[in-house]
Amino acid sequence: MPETHSRADRLSATRYGNRPTMKDVAARAGVGLKTVSRVVNGEAGVTAETEHRVKEAIEALGFRRNDSARVLRKGRTASIGLVLEDLADPFYGPLSRAVEEVARANGALLINGSSAEDPEREQELVLALCARRVDGLVVIPAGDDHRYLEPELKAGVATVFVDRPAGRIDADVVLSDNFGGARDGVAHLIGHGHRRIGFIGDMPRIHTAAERLRGYRAAMEDAGIAVEDAWTSLGVTDPERVRRAAEEMLSGPSPVTAIFAGNNRVTVTVVRVLAEHTRRVAFVGFDDIELADLLQPGVTVVAQDAAALGRTAAERLFRQLDGTLLTPERIELPTRLITRGSGELPPAD
Amino acid sequence: MPETHSRADRLSATRYGNRPTMKDVAARAGVGLKTVSRVVNGEAGVTAETEHRVKEAIEALGFRRNDSARVLRKGRTASIGLVLEDLADPFYGPLSRAVEEVARANGALLINGSSAEDPEREQELVLALCARRVDGLVVIPAGDDHRYLEPELKAGVATVFVDRPAGRIDADVVLSDNFGGARDGVAHLIGHGHRRIGFIGDMPRIHTAAERLRGYRAAMEDAGIAVEDAWTSLGVTDPERVRRAAEEMLSGPSPVTAIFAGNNRVTVTVVRVLAEHTRRVAFVGFDDIELADLLQPGVTVVAQDAAALGRTAAERLFRQLDGTLLTPERIELPTRLITRGSGELPPAD
DNA sequence: CTGAAAGCGCTTACAG
DNA sequence: CTGAAAGCGCTTACAG
Numbered sequence: 001m002p003e004t005h006s007r008a009d010r011l012s013a014t015r016y017g018n019r020p021t022m023k024d025v026a027a028r029a030g031v032g033l034k035t036v037s038r039v040v041n042g043e044a045g046v047t048a049e050t051e052h053r054v055k056e057a058i059e060a061l062g063f064r065r066n067d068s069a070r071v072l073r074k075g076r077t078a079s080i081g082l083v084l085e086d087l088a089d090p091f092y093g094p095l096s097r098a099v100e101e102v103a104r105a106n107g108a109l110l111i112n113g114s115s116a117e118d119p120e121r122e123q124e125l126v127l128a129l130c131a132r133r134v135d136g137l138v139v140i141p142a143g144d145d146h147r148y149l150e151p152e153l154k155a156g157v158a159t160v161f162v163d164r165p166a167g168r169i170d171a172d173v174v175l176s177d178n179f180g181g182a183r184d185g186v187a188h189l190i191g192h193g194h195r196r197i198g199f200i201g202d203m204p205r206i207h208t209a210a211e212r213l214r215g216y217r218a219a220m221e222d223a224g225i226a227v228e229d230a231w232t233s234l235g236v237t238d239p240e241r242v243r244r245a246a247e248e249m250l251s252g253p254s255p256v257t258a259i260f261a262g263n264n265r266v267t268v269t270v271v272r273v274l275a276e277h278t279r280r281v282a283f284v285g286f287d288d289i290e291l292a293d294l295l296q297p298g299v300t301v302v303a304q305d306a307a308a309l310g311r312t313a314a315e316r317l318f319r320q321l322d323g324t325l326l327t328p329e330r331i332e333l334p335t336r337l338i339t340r341g342s343g344e345l346p347p348a349d
Numbered sequence: 350m351p352e353t354h355s356r357a358d359r360l361s362a363t364r365y366g367n368r369p370t371m372k373d374v375a376a377r378a379g380v381g382l383k384t385v386s387r388v389v390n391g392e393a394g395v396t397a398e399t400e401h402r403v404k405e406a407i408e409a410l411g412f413r414r415n416d417s418a419r420v421l422r423k424g425r426t427a428s429i430g431l432v433l434e435d436l437a438d439p440f441y442g443p444l445s446r447a448v449e450e451v452a453r454a455n456g457a458l459l460i461n462g463s464s465a466e467d468p469e470r471e472q473e474l475v476l477a478l479c480a481r482r483v484d485g486l487v488v489i490p491a492g493d494d495h496r497y498l499e500p501e502l503k504a505g506v507a508t509v510f511v512d513r514p515a516g517r518i519d520a521d522v523v524l525s526d527n528f529g530g531a532r533d534g535v536a537h538l539i540g541h542g543h544r545r546i547g548f549i550g551d552m553p554r555i556h557t558a559a560e561r562l563r564g565y566r567a568a569m570e571d572a573g574i575a576v577e578d579a580w581t582s583l584g585v586t587d588p589e590r591v592r593r594a595a596e597e598m599l600s601g602p603s604p605v606t607a608i609f610a611g612n613n614r615v616t617v618t619v620v621r622v623l624a625e626h627t628r629r630v631a632f633v634g635f636d637d638i639e640l641a642d643l644l645q646p647g648v649t650v651v652a653q654d655a656a657a658l659g660r661t662a663a664e665r666l667f668r669q670l671d672g673t674l675l676t677p678e679r680i681e682l683p684t685r686l687i688t689r690g691s692g693e694l695p696p697a698d
Numbered sequence: 699c700t701g702a703a704a705g706c707g708c709t710t711a712c713a714g
Numbered sequence: 715c716t717g718a719a720a721g722c723g724c725t726t727a728c729a730g
Contacts (some may be wrong), residue, residue: 018504019504021722021723021724022723022724023723023724026701031700031701032700032701032702033701033702033723033724033725034700034701034702034725034726035699035700035701037724037725038699038700040724041725045699045700046699046700047699047700050699050700062499062500062503062504064476064479064480064500064501065480065723065724066421066480066482066722066723066724067477067480067481067482067724068417068420068421068426068481068482068722068723068724069421069706069722069723069724069725070723070724070725071417071706071724072415072417072418072421072705072706072707072708072722072723072724072725073705073706073723073724073725073726074706074724074725074726075706077417079460079481086446087442087445087446087449088442088443088445088446088656089442090439090442090639092442093436093437093438093439093441093442094437096436096437096461097435097436097437097463100436100461100462100463104462109460109462109477109478109481110460110461110462111428111458111459111460111461112445112449112459112460112461113449113453113458113459114446114449127413128416128458129458130413131413131414131415131416132416132417132428132458133415133416133417150411151411151413152413154411155367155368155411268639268640271640271643272642272643275643289639289640290439290617290638290639290640291617291620291638291639291640291641291644292640293621294620294621294624294644295640295643295644296645307437370706370707370708371707371708372707372708375717380716380717381716381717381718382707382708382717382718383709383710383716383717383718384715384716384717386708386709387715387716389708390709394715394716395715395716396715396716399715399716414707414708415706415707415708416708417706417707417708418706418707418708418709418722419707419708419709420708420722421706421707421708421709421721421722421723421724422707422708422709422710422721422722423708423709423710423722424722
């Protein structure tokens with residue numbers, strides 16, 4: 001029969017303080033502290049009879065080892081921190097899950113936090129994680145100066161940056177080929193006859209946004225097309241701003257005939273604007289989005305592999321912790337152009 | 350000038366053990382341990398001069414308080430655990446983020462884990478979190494027997510279940526009105542003239558799947574329609590199974606004229622199948638999905654508010670920790686029918 | 699096979 | 715205003 005306890009019961013007990021400890025178990029089983037420790041940790045050198053008595057005491061008291069205390073003594077916490085921009089962004093779901101799986105395979109738990117694209121909040125979070133003595137850190141940085149991490153790195157906190165590089169420190173980084181992906185995507189539009197192509201991206205201080213813009217410019221230059229100021233727009237990716245940017249590019253005397261979107265948030269809004277638009281405008285977006293194949297036309301994208309970014313970063317993190325890895329590296333993962341229709345539309349004029 | 354340290358340097362230092370401690374700071378500043386503690390924690394009663402000296406020592410040594418040690422002494426860890434099915438599922442992104450925001454507002458960090466819909470893995474994760482002495486737990490359960498949590502609840506670990514109820518224990522739970530939402534969605538199809546309506550859902554052991562099926566049956570019964578066996582299909586939500594289920598319902602001598610999907614994973618696949626289908630089939634899905642408004646026709650859904658689920662649960666968790674909350678409750682959040690076209694199609698015959 | 703002592707890095711309770 | 719001692723719940727190193 002399961003006993004039931006009212007919440008009042010639970011609270012009357014000063015929480016946490018009155019949980020049974022190894023000392024309580026030892027007293028009840030009539031053995032020494034170290035013997036309990038041996039049984040709890042499955043160490044050898046305990047007679048079956050003693051072990052049995054200890055296990056009974058553990059069961060009877062509802063003992064559960066306090067890993068906080070263990071950690072203090074052992075040095076490693078078996079936990080890693082993941083700092084990203086926004087847990088709610090679909091791009092980070094598969095990335096987080098991949099990091100978690102690698103952590104799990106290495107016996108570690110994952111502490112997660114969103115920086116909300118705020119450098120101060122990033123630093124606050126990272127340092128809170130360091131204070132908890134996480135063994136390692138996977139960081140999608142919001143800021144561009146990470147010298148605040150120097151003492152931590154020196155103290156041995158493993159660190160890998162993902163999606164964007166670290167600023168002003170030497171650290172491992174795993175990212176997508178943002179430049180090449182954007183260049184290919186824009187070249188694809190040019191290949192389909194477009195010359196007036198717009199670029200709408202995230203804030204220029206964000207590394208991926210800057211790189212993708214650079215890719216756009218490179219493709220245009222390769223084709224000998226001079227980019228007009230009115231064709232590029234960088235800024236926050238909220239729907240209102242992106243919508244305005246798209247509508248401006250699409251109006252006026254010589255509107256763009258194609259748009260390249262700098263990330264998934266931008267894509268969602270631009271696709272909406274284009275759906276309301278009468279003239280057909282070609283479109284390619286960076287990042288794949290769900291159901292992109294079912295829209296009319298299907299949405300052509302430059303896809304990056306978010307899970308692979310997370311997996312690669314986490315694996316490097318644990319290799320740092322093993323001591324296998326000695327030199328910080330920059331790893332670039334390829335992107336993939338997926339053609340579905342929107343990027344293959346010819347210019348409307 | 351930022352110094353740079355090779356990874357080898359960092360590793361040669363026995364990690365973690367050789368971080369400066371308060372004792373080191375005290376020695377360097379020529380003060381007692383308690384004085385350092387006072388400065389670090391911003392407590393009153395330290396002269397400006399002493400404080401200054403301590404701060405200099407902290408800076409020089411790169412001291413960062415070890416919160417693991419602090420936690421051991423204080424009792425509360427200022428961290429909460431969130432166990433969900435799959436971090437990569439877009440339904441859980443906004444939910445996690447909402448839990449994180451509430452945690453942050455209460456000064457707590459979030460430890461995150463995926464159960465992968467496996468009851469054993471859920472238990473393993475939950476107990477690992479308890480061993481870390483998280484202050485509270487937000488659980489989207491995979492299993493249906495949570496008696497293993499009894500000792501933890503008794504010890505004062507705050508706990509709130511979300512999306513699905515706890516099994517065999519008395520605990521707070523926050524969920525959507527799965528029954529009512531599904532019933533309304535199916536009634537909507539019936540209102541548009543459908544009588545042969547299919548239901549494709551998740552595994553029947555999952556509470557939400559069972560409730561939504563019950564809602565489907567209730568709507569059919571209210572309309573006096575006898576449900577044929579071939580019209581319902583429950584099981585894993587991977588694309589192959591769902592596709593097969595949909596195709597079977599749509600073929601044969603008297604196919605369904607409408608389909609109700611039990612969750613977002615099912616919706617994505619069914620919408621794909623219907624897009625390939627020549628005959629027009631009406632559709633309503635449980636859970637909203639991105640870009641649903643841009644498909645042809647727009648996808649009518651029964652939307653639940655994932656962020657509200659997370660926020661409500663986390664807020665209750667902290668109210669438990671305050672001692673404000675005394676009786677476990679079941680909170681049901683309403684769903685909302687969003688009509689976009691697919692659910693308003695008339696029967697094809 | 700078993701256990702007493704010391705210590706991990708902090709905070710608490712107390713004394714000066 | 716300041717600090718020495720004890721203790722949080724474990725593990726480590728050692729002795730029997």
